Amino acid sequence: MPLVFSLFIIFAKTFKYNVMQKIISPSLLSADFLHLADDITMLNESQADWYHLDIMDGVFVPNISYGIPVVQAINKMATKPLDVHLMIVDPDRYFEAFKEAGASIITFHYEASTHVHRSVQKIKSLGIKAGVVLNPHTPVSVLEDILGDLDLVLLMSVNPGFGGQKFIERTYSKVEKLRDMIDKNGYNTLIEVDGGVNTENAPKLFAAGANALVAGNAVFKSEDPKKTIELLKL
Ligand code: DX5
Ligand code: ZN
Numbered sequence: 001m002p003l004v005f006s007l008f009i010i011f012a013k014t015f016k017y018n019v020m021q022k023i024i025s026p027s028l029l030s031a032d033f034l035h036l037a038d039d040i041t042m043l044n045e046s047q048a049d050w051y052h053l054d055i056m057d058g059v060f061v062p063n064i065s066y067g068i069p070v071v072q073a074i075n076k077m078a079t080k081p082l083d084v085h086l087m088i089v090d091p092d093r094y095f096e097a098f099k100e101a102g103a104s105i106i107t108f109h110y111e112a113s114t115h116v117h118r119s120v121q122k123i124k125s126l127g128i129k130a131g132v133v134l135n136p137h138t139p140v141s142v143l144e145d146i147l148g149d150l151d152l153v154l155l156m157s158v159n160p161g162f163g164g165q166k167f168i169e170r171t172y173s174k175v176e177k178l179r180d181m182i183d184k185n186g187y188n189t190l191i192e193v194d195g196g197v198n199t200e201n202a203p204k205l206f207a208a209g210a211n212a213l214v215a216g217n218a219v220f221k222s223e224d225p226k227k228t229i230e231l232l233k234l
Contacts, residue, residue, distance in 0.1 A: 002137035022233045025050035025083045028218035030163045046226045047061025050083040052214045057088035061161035099126045107154045140178040150189045156177040158195030163216040167196030172208050179209025199231045
């Protein structure tokens with residue numbers, strides 16, 4: 001390949017990543033449930049782009065979080081899209097209910113769905129964005145034949161179920177691989193990363209090709225959550 005062409009590719013890639021919007025989706029799992037309204041107000045005023053809502057059923061993951069009434073309540077105050085992450089078995093049963101509760105994005109686990117293509121189409125037929133989530137052990141290659149249908153892929157960088165866990169380093173290479181698959185095919189699919197994200201690994205994840213980062217503890221346990229959201233975008 002002529003040098004000038006290689007340089008152009010490098011420039012185009014760098015430029016594209018730099019102009020890509022950096023989306024931050026704070027996870028309300030780490031919010032103060034006794035003062036949820038205060039935390040929503042803080043997020044409304046912050047540079048956060050989405051609200052990440054973790055729905056856990058105690059079966060797919062070993063924890064139970066909150067359900068539809070809480071999502072409805074958050075939706076009454078939230079001024080930005082609700083990014084609903086379903087960690088539940090047989091997720092299709094609840095797509096419509098979460099859409100009605102206010103979800104703009106619904107992601108469900110590849111590991112929890114038998115007919116992933118059907119599930120994706122079902123979410124899209126509700127007029128909202130659809131995404132598939134991969135656990136740390138699931139390779140990105142399983143998405144090869146469905147990637148073009150997805151609005152986003154959520155890569156878990158911890159084992160799902162709890163906030164405040166340690167980031168799994170292997171996630172960087174998964175992001176890079178997935179970014180390659182998306183770009184080579186000219187898809188618009190977004191890459192979101194969830195688990196153990198902080199101000200130290202965020203720039204590296206964006207550089208690897210991620211578009212959106214979920215952050216729970218890093219935001220809500222910091223002294224200045226609004227400032228932390230700004231720092232996550234640097
Ligand atoms: C974990 C959830 C995450 C969690 C992230 O199962 O999917 O969204 O709230 O929390 P942190 O950022 O603290 O790892
Ligand atoms: Zn999540």
